[in-house]
Amino acid sequence: MYLVPFRDPATAQEAIMGLKAGALLWNRMSLTLPQGFTPVDTLLQQPNKSFPGYSPGEPPLGVEAAPPGPADGTSPASRVQVIPMAPTGPWVDITHGEPFVNPATGTVWVTFNNANKTPATVNVLFWDPHSMVGPGEAVTYHPAP
Amino acid sequence: MGLKAGALLWNRRRLTLPAGLDTNIDTGLTQPNRSFESYSPGEPPLGVVAAAPPAPGTPPASRIQVVPMSPMANWALVTHGEPYLDTDTNTIHVLFTNGGQTPVNINVLFWDPHSMVGPGEADTYSPGD
Numbered sequence: 001m002y003l004v005p006f007r008d009p010a011t012a013q014e015a016i017m018g019l020k021a022g023a024l025l026w027n028r029m030s031l032t033l034p035q036g037f038t039p040v041d042t043l044l045q046q047p048n049k050s051f052p053g054y055s056p057g058e059p060p061l062g063v064e065a066a067p068p069g070p071a072d073g074t075s076p077a078s079r080v081q082v083i084p085m086a087p088t089g090p091w092v093d094i095t096h097g098e099p100f101v102n103p104a105t106g107t108v109w110v111t112f113n114n115a116n117k118t119p120a121t122v123n124v125l126f127w128d129p130h131s132m133v134g135p136g137e138a139v140t141y142h143p144a145p
Numbered sequence: 146m147g148l149k150a151g152a153l154l155w156n157r158r159r160l161t162l163p164a165g166l167d168t169n170i171d172t173g174l175t176q177p178n179r180s181f182e183s184y185s186p187g188e189p190p191l192g193v194v195a196a197a198p199p200a201p202g203t204p205p206a207s208r209i210q211v212v213p214m215s216p217m218a219n220w221a222l223v224t225h226g227e228p229y230l231d232t233d234t235n236t237i238h239v240l241f242t243n244g245g246q247t248p249v250n251i252n253v254l255f256w257d258p259h260s261m262v263g264p265g266e267a268d269t270y271s272p273g274d
Contacts, residue, residue: 077157079157081155081157081212081214081254082214082215083212083214083254084213084214084215084217088217091215091216091217091218092217092218093218094215094216094217095215095216096215129154129155129256135152135153135154136153136154136155136156136157137153137155137156137157137173138156138157139157139158139159140159141159141214141215141252142159143159
């Protein structure tokens with residue numbers, strides 16, 4: 001539970017958003033991707049930094065790297081799920097790299113590649129399946145370089 | 146898979162499916178807490194218990210989510226059956242079919258939305274016969 005100091009209602013929501021930013025476990029976004037590569041800040045972060053101690057062997061949020069991120073297939077795989085959502089048509093020419101932690105923001109970033117010559121707008125769910133009871137595994141989104 | 150095999154609630158895989166063939170995939174997922182059903186009556190099961198893939202549409206629906214992931218174009222000719230609990234491995238298996246004429250590589254998330262606080266429902270992935 002977050003304790004938010006009393007403040008004007010007009011700014012209270014902003015304060016709540018502020019507290020959540022960087023502590024998100026999921027974030028559904030609508031992205032407009034120009035042709036080529038676009039790094040996107042998902043705002044996901046690991047709320048409990050001691051989590052790896054509770055779940056040894058769980059895939060990490062991602063390797064630490066500056067955008068555009070690590071080479072495709074760089075291990076370890078990120079446990080962050082990049083889930084395409086409808087409409088699926090615009091996704092046909094879209095690929096993305098392995099999610100990574102940007103040390104400049106402390107949040108998870110994903111670099112998308114729009115191979116089409118026109119911008120594409122996609123809905124995407126970024127999800128960290130972090131759970132005390134739900135271990136999981138992941139392989140990299142691409143084979144090793 | 147190692148130490149966690151058989152206790153996974155999610156598993157993201159990169160699969161290569163040969164052309165024109167069925168491919169039976171062991172997701173590695175199973176039900177960690179066997180008393181779960183008593184906490185969440187009516188929740189869809191992991192899947193029917195069987196030694197081989199059930200016919201498409203065989204109820205009850207599995208609560209396992211088979212989530213297509215990018216690149217989506219590679220999924221165009223891929224279908225799959227209802228997830229089922231394989232009696233040999235005690236894990237969830239899914240039968241994929243690549244209807245194309247060339248092998249495809251796909252990313253897929255297998256997810257058991259098991260939760261003490263989140264009951265759910267599911268239809269079978271295909272209609273019954």
